[in-house]
Amino acid sequence: MERLIAVARGDAEPDTVITGARVFSAFTREWLDGDVALHGGKIAGIGRYDGGARIDAAGRYLVPGFIDAHVHLESAKLVPTEFARAVVPRGTTAVVCDPHEIANVAGVEGVDWLLGATEDLPLDVFVMAPSCVPASPFESPCGPFGPDEMRRVLEHPRALGVAELMNFPGVIAGDPDVLATMVASHRDGHAPGVRGRALNAYVAAGITTDHEAFTAEEALEKRRAGMWVLIREASNARNLRTLLAMVREHGPEYCAFCTDDREPDFLYREGHIDQMCRVAVGEGVAPEDVLVMASLHGARAHGLLDRGAVAPGYVADLALLDDLTEFRASLVLKDGREPEYGAGVPGALRDTMRSVPVSFDTGTSGWVRVIEVQSGQLITGAGVGRVGDADLAKIAVIERHQATGRVGLGYVRGFALHSGAFASTVAHDAHNLVVVGVDDGDMALCAARAQALGGGLVVARDGEVVGELALPIAGLLADAPLEEVAEALEALQATLRGMGVEIDAPFMTLSFLALSVIPSLKITDQGLVDVDAFALVPLALSxxxxxxxxxxxxxxxxxxxxxxxxxxxxxxxxxxxxxxxxxxxxxxxxxxxxxxxxxxxxxxxxxxxxxxxxxxxxxxxxxxxxxxxxxxxxxxxxxxxxxxxxxxxxxxxxxxxxxxxxxxxxxxxxxxxxxxxxxxxxxxxxxxxxxxxxx
The missing domain is CATH 1.10.3330.10 (Oxo-4-hydroxy-4-carboxy-5-ureidoimidazoline decarboxylase)
Structure with a gap:
């Protein structure tokens, strides 16, 4: 620190000096002129500095590295090294990760694996201790992950607090078992549609963030309650444009950007936080307001006081932008240096598939409850239909961690699938095997092939597997580069379009049909879940x-x-x-x-x-x-x-x-x-x- 102070005074030579850039002040939302001196991975000062290596940034904009305030790395289906390769060149230098996907599949061993795999990246991966494994009593993960396991995660230096408390009915009701998971003072939220007195109760529990607002009114109410609103733009929950109406009217205070669950094709074709910046400016938000939501506010929301700004003493995580419309980084510095990614994938977490063959016979006729899919949304409708209706497909969730043979069966409307079946071992949050189809034989074929792959995405038609993407690491991640994974996913989606499926991100949509804490009707291996009533409900109706x-x-x-x-x-x-x-x-x-x-x-x-x-x-x-x-x-x-x-x-x-x-x-x-x-x-x-x- 003494050397850093000396450099800041101008009495010692910096490692690097960035010259000629317009420098963004996240605190005042204005642009400054001056050199930016870097030393030992920190920013020493802004002003005039001599010596050190020089970076000529004339005509460019120097901004803090972007921060993703809430993400599940596993949703990208990439090992952490490949995830870093995907996002760091786009300006992202830190993410706050909830590793509850891998915790559901592999428990503490899975979280330890992820922490080890993110140790030497040019990307700071902070973690929150998964608080809801399982997300509700209606889901079946690999095993328990309770307060003791959370405390173990919180011992890690990159652990920040308690991850999203998804069992919001339990929090609001004051359920002692749910409250027992609040083992740290910093607590992330998950409260879709929670408003009024229920919101008061949720915030009174010490929960400070939420990324589940679907309307500008809901988001504003949460801000007024003192919550950080983490504005989400995920593959299947594109809330950004809707919530920007609130930002335009009320400013960016207590708002930050997050991606939550973004699939590899989205990352590959459109980007990461940089894509959110482009959209926000295109929707009429000032670039300065956009930049604080993309950097400083993400840090402040999680108590990270040493990053998110170009200021003395801050971590030298920086991006040089050519303009303030495209937000494409021509240079990214992590800890004051250009990124080095390393190589290799840590071992273990393979062979996690333990599903067994099941029957897809629902044993019902006549009227049934129907899950209604909404393109681009995580919420579903709760509809009804008759078995045999042309617009219905069958859905099954098969337990895959303990070989119990337990299966939840139901019907879904909205995929418009007219032949075959498709399956995924990515099925939030317990990540059991989920299959949708209009032919029982093709559904069984998909399930068997997913088992043989060690996990993955599978499409079958007319008794033949016509597409697949292997996810051998925990049934969640591919051992392949971003481009290869993205193109394989796009090929699967093209195959599904040929089978009638036109909705956006069909595999992401499929994966959230098993998440029993986002309204309204969902399905797990235990059966149909009425999320609003927080209860299992029968498939058949009178x-x-x-x-x-x-x-x-x-x-x-x-x-x-x-x-x-x-x-x-x-x-x-x-x-x-x-x-x-x-x-x-x-x-x-x-x-x-x-x-x-x-x-x-x-x-x-x-x-x-x-x-x-x-x-x-x-x-x-x-x-x-x-x-x-x-x-x-x-x-x-x-x-x-x-x-x-x-x-x-x-x-x-x-x-x-x-x-x-x-x-x-x-x-x-x-x-x-x-x-x-x-x-x-x-x-x-x-x-x-x-x-x-x-x-």
């Missing part, structure tokens, strides 16, 4: 249960309407009338409760159903200009004061917000009895249109 599941959401937060409308054998064309009649047959108190279940129009923040969110967004009610927004709020208030109910209108019958306001002004002249009748009529119209959309 006709009545299927009716309520199909139509219960048409009337806002009021499934009782469908329950009362049900009649055995009710024709599809008679459903809308039956639902309407059930409402009109209800008591006045029930009718008023139904009306009051509807949201005020134009509310920027609030708990809306997906139906309401989509309908209001369709007319721009979620992005009203301030003056018009204030008129809506005043109208809502006047209407509530006069009638004691929210103003309900079938938005899709209006062509503009002004048309709705005019209708509200007219209806304010009604009596309360007239307005209750009008509101019920509008609700019936809304439900009828929603029903038509669903067909």
């Amino acid at each position: 006709e009545r249960e299927a009716f309520v599941a199909r139509y219960g959401a048409l009337y806002e937060h009021s499934p009782w309407v469908a329950e009362r409308a049900f009649r055995p054998g009710l024709a599809d064309g008679d459903v809308a009338d039956a639902l309407r009649d059930a409402v009109y047959a209800a008591s006045e108190a029930e009718q008023l409760a139904l009306i009051r279940a509807h949201p005020d129009l134009g509310e920027k923040v609030g708990v809306l159903t997906e139906h309401s969110r989509s309908e209001q967004a369709g007319l721009g009610l979620d992005r009203l200009p301030q003056a018009q927004y204030e008129r809506f709020m005043a109208t809502n208030a006047a209407y509530r004061d006069r009638f004691g109910i929210p103003f309900v209108v079938c938005v899709r019958e209006h062509g503009s917000p002004e048309s709705i306001l005019a209708d509200a002004d007219r209806r304010l002249g009604n009596t309360r009895e007239q307005e209750i009748a009008t509101a019920l009529g509008e609700i019936a119209k809304i439900a009828r249109l929603r029903l038509e959309d669903a067909r």
